[in-house]
Amino acid sequence: MIPHIDETHAADLASWVSTANGHPDFPIQNLPFGIFSPRHGQPRGGVAIGDQILDLSLAARSTLFEGGAKDAVDAAAGPLLNAFLGGPAQERSALRRRLSALLAAGAPDRAEVETWLYPAVDCRMHLPARIGDYTDFYAGIHHALNVGILFRPDNPLLPNYKHVPIGYHGRASSVRVSGAPVVRPQGQRKAPDAEGPEFGPSQRLDIELELGVWIGQGNALGQPIAIDAADQHIAGLCLLNDWSARDLQAWEYQPLGPFLAKNFMTTISPWIVTAEALAPFRIAQPARPAEDPTPLPYLLSQADQARGAYAIDLEVAIATAAMRDRDEPAFTIAQGPASNLYWTLAQLVTHHASNGCDLNPGDLLGTGTISTPDDSGVGSFLELTRGGQKPVTLPSGETRTFLQDGDLVRLSARAAALGFVSIGFGDCVGQIASRVAA
Structure with a gap:
């Protein structure tokens, strides 16, 4: 309900x-x-x-x-x-x-x-709770399309994308609250023209603009959660930045998906904006194109489709070390609505538990990167810079393809609806710190 x-x-x-x-x-x-x-x-x-x-x-x-x-x-x-x-x-x-x-x-x-x-x-x-498990989804369809075009221009979406909410299990131990430094990860990476991999700090460190979903009441092992009951298991939302080392990811992700490229750090905003506070900002899930498949019955609820999305505006801003030294304001690189998610949050919860997986109070789900169809609100530098081929020029004159040491990234969000007072989420901030040799 x-x-x-x-x-x-x-x-x-x-x-x-x-x-x-x-x-x-x-x-x-x-x-x-x-x-x-x-x-x-x-x-x-x-x-x-x-x-x-x-x-x-x-x-x-x-x-x-x-x-x-x-x-x-x-x-x-x-x-x-x-x-x-x-x-x-x-x-x-x-x-x-x-x-x-x-x-x-x-x-x-x-x-x-x-x-x-x-x-x-x-x-x-x-951190608001002991996070027993953290799962990251891939529910932002424009992000999936934008990234897919970079690597599979003729077939950007894999055949299962519009049938099943895609996700992977992240690392709960490395979730940190806003303000914690983001130490540049290191790992194996392989340049396309190199004979073999090398080990060292990531050179393609990126962000992912997401919403975090806090699980309230859980379910018993073996007991799925029905789609019309899924909202009862969502206690509230936060902002989530799933930092990503794209060069490590490109080398390691086949055949089992993300590993060291993702598990080094995830930043969340510290406040849980409750489901009750967000009640005025529930909106209809955007209609799927007529040619898209209808979700399977266990994922489909008319009530969820009528009010399963959220009127939340998201924003990403960056302030380099040089900008902060000159007291220059952070530069907004993305703005867009959370309604760009292809799957509702209830659908994510229902699918997660559909095989009998037990969710527990304090578990955290990430929606996956939320992006717009154009460059106005893409939630990662991978998309914005076309995989590093199109640098972004900042007001300071500096350019970025991926994050450099000293860069500070701030995610923010505001829920707004006509006739109601808008509410926010507080900051979700991380600053890139260089790796100090042991």
Whole structure:
């Protein structure tokens, strides 16, 4: 069941936290969950509101919560959100509604709630949950086409693409929160005209603009998830950058797919924007071309097709070391909608569990790179530079085919719909660091 719109989404709802009103990412209509630590403190659950973070460990000691909201705040108060994510969706929704009421302008318990707030600038963010498993899909059809044209111009999409959501299992241990340095990976690479491979730092380091999907309640081993129930298993979304070493990938990916080219680092934004907060931004999945195959019955739901996509605008910006030294603004290289996904998030979840695979609270799914049909919003340098053949010229005069040491990449996103306050995801940032010899 898709979460419904309620009083927490009202456009005229304001907060006594003044910086929340008009905040580009975290107005009171958002209230995303994450794990933070205040200065000299231990990690604990928190909620972003304007430029503040509400401490859920303090909230859990209060008498201002009862019923499902009390159970949810207790589950979210600790150093990991797995129990909170895996709890009943009704309890997560009850906590969100209670927090909204406590933070709303005119709330009678403001004096107590104010003692739960920390300035976000003084806090450190952590991974929101223990990620047991991470799976990366390939659901952005324009990315698949753009890349396919580079290597198979006469047949860019493989025959299975429009029948089955393609994915691979990534490395959960190397998922890091926004701001962690991205150490340039090394591995085997082979130039097309070389007799054999060599070992060394990647020369074709790239980004992948994706959404991350946080699994809430899981499923038992051997028990598939029906397409009409899949939304109940999605707790929320984040931004995800699946850094990719294209030269390593080109040499290693046959016959088993990505390995060292992908598992060295994945960066996510620290806040989980909940399924409940995103309710006003659900839209119809774009219709497939008439000649495309109809999804098999286990992947097809009319309700999912009617509201299975999201009105989320995505952006990628880069700031080189030279640009930052001169205080020049980051340069936007891509802007595009998340609706460019060929498969809905519910379809990804359903397919993942269709063979009986068990998903668990805190598991993370990546959508795959989300790109536009033209160059305005491609989610990787591989596409933008045509495999390195068409360098991008930045306002600083520098050029890029792939990332260089010192480059900082920022992903951002905003959900927007007529009649509602837009909400954001916060930054997903990574800076390329050179590999220091051991």
